[in-house]
Amino acid sequence: MANEKFSTVFPTGAKNDAYAQYFVGQSYLNMLSLEQVVIGNVTFEPGCRNNWHIHHADKGGGQILLVTGGRGYYQEWSKPARELHPGDVVNIPAGVKHWHGAAPDSWFAHLAIEVPAENGRNEWCEPVADADYSKLK
Numbered sequence: 001m002a003n004e005k006f007s008t009v010f011p012t013g014a015k016n017d018a019y020a021q022y023f024v025g026q027s028y029l030n031m032l033s034l035e036q037v038v039i040g041n042v043t044f045e046p047g048c049r050n051n052w053h054i055h056h057a058d059k060g061g062g063q064i065l066l067v068t069g070g071r072g073y074y075q076e077w078s079k080p081a082r083e084l085h086p087g088d089v090v091n092i093p094a095g096v097k098h099w100h101g102a103a104p105d106s107w108f109a110h111l112a113i114e115v116p117a118e119n120g121r122n123e124w125c126e127p128v129a130d131a132d133y134s135k136l137k
Contacts, residue, residue, distance in 0.1 A: 006043075024050075028043040039111055044107065051099060052098065054098075064112075065084075070107040084108070
């Protein structure tokens with residue numbers, strides 16, 4: 001489980017083994033809602049981040065991140081990374097290639113809200129390059 005010194009409002013959950021192949025490092029997942037709107041509490045150990053990915057949809061879709069703890073990053077393809085802190089909100093439209101995860105020296109947690117979509121699906125892409133990630137503070 002997560003570091004005792006790291007706390008957020010929602011329980012951390014179990015190791016995110018089902019999606020481990022799409023992450024560098026260890027993440028944890030606690031699904032808070034599977035009805036109406038899917039909401040997962042995702043917690044990242046320091047240095048953990050997910051691969052580049054795209055939320056596709058024929059209509060609607062995308063994702064909203066509500067940062068609840070620690071320090072992390074969000075980055076869209078070909079744009080600079082944005083540092084994230086508790087209280088930050090990230091609106092990710094469908095079709096935008098992006099990644100999110102912890103800073104190298106900090107735990108990080110966010111609520112991942114899946115925006116309802118027609119024919120919504122995720123496309124998992126390549127990992128964030130270590131050379132690019134290592135440039136983040």
